[in-house]
Amino acid sequence: SAVISQKPSRDICQRGTSLTIQCQVDSQVTMMFWYRQQPGQSLTLIATANQGSEATYESGFVIDKFPISRPNLTFSTLTVSNLSPEDSSIYLCSVEDRDWTEIGGYTFGSGTRLTVV
Amino acid sequence: GENVEQHPSTLSVQEGDSAVIKCTYSDSASNYFPWYKQELGKGPQLIIDIRSNVGEKKDQRIAVTLNKTAKHFSLHITETQPEDSAVYFCAASRGGGFKTIFGAGTRLFVKA
Numbered sequence: 754s755a756v757i758s759q760k761p762s763r764d765i766c767q768r769g770t771s772l773t774i775q776c777q778v779d780s781q782v783t784m785m786f787w788y789r790q791q792p793g794q795s796l797t798l799i800a801t802a803n804q805g806s807e808a809t810y811e812s813g814f815v816i817d818k819f820p821i822s823r824p825n826l827t828f829s830t831l832t833v834s835n836l837s838p839e840d841s842s843i844y845l846c847s848v849e850d851r852d853w854t855e856i857g858g859y860t861f862g863s864g865t866r867l868t869v870v
Numbered sequence: 871g872e873n874v875e876q877h878p879s880t881l882s883v884q885e886g887d888s889a890v891i892k893c894t895y896s897d898s899a900s901n902y903f904p905w906y907k908q909e910l911g912k913g914p915q916l917i918i919d920i921r922s923n924v925g926e927k928k929d930q931r932i933a934v935t936l937n938k939t940a941k942h943f944s945l946h947i948t949e950t951q952p953e954d955s956a957v958y959f960c961a962a963s964r965g966g967g968f969k970t971i972f973g974a975g976t977r978l979f980v981k982a
Binding site: 754794795798845847855857858860861862864 | 901902904906911912913914915916919921959963964965969970972973974975
């Protein structure tokens with residue numbers, strides 16, 4: 754399965770600022786997924802990032818707040834903009850482990866724990 | 871929308887006992903059911919999965935069962951150890967660009 758390097762692992766940010774999270778994958782992947790995990794909660798998909806096209810956002814998430822870049826098949830960034838305390842969460846990137854015929858499970862990065870003060 | 875219900879939310883067992891976590895899914899087209907373990911400060915890690923053409927799968931102390939008719943699947947951990955303490959998530963997927971749906975998670979405590 755793929756290996757993902759995600760950074761930063763944690764950050765404390767001031768209100769109104771932005772945080773950019775980076776994910777590097779050790780193999781080329783078509784889609785990368787960005788999730789939010791609020792304290793003690795499950796995983797909520799923010800968006801799917803395809804290389805060479807705009808990310809596809811889930812209901813409740815907008816590009817202005819969560820801009821995503823996907824410059825190549827091994828790298829993606831998620832920016833959380835105009836931070837408020839409600840943005841305090843763990844943010845995770847992931848890729849799907851699959852061959853050409855069957856869907857597979859996800860490999861996740863180690864997560865970025867964001868605290869907004 | 872589609873959802874996955876997971877129970878219990880918290881489970882405490884004595885070391886050596888078994889633990890069972892149950893999930894029910896709503897999308898009858900789901901055909902892939904992974905289970906993830908998330909330890910403190912880490913991302914979720916896939917521990918076992920099952921596809922819709924299989925009723926049961928086992929990997930050492932971990933097993934998963936699937937009842938397609940009831941749209942129900944379960945994780946069984948036998949001979950639990952303190953290092954099994956973590957949050958476990960079930961999920962259901964149908965591929966084809968549809969997103970994976972995660973359960974709410976079960977926090978498992980294994981008491982030594």
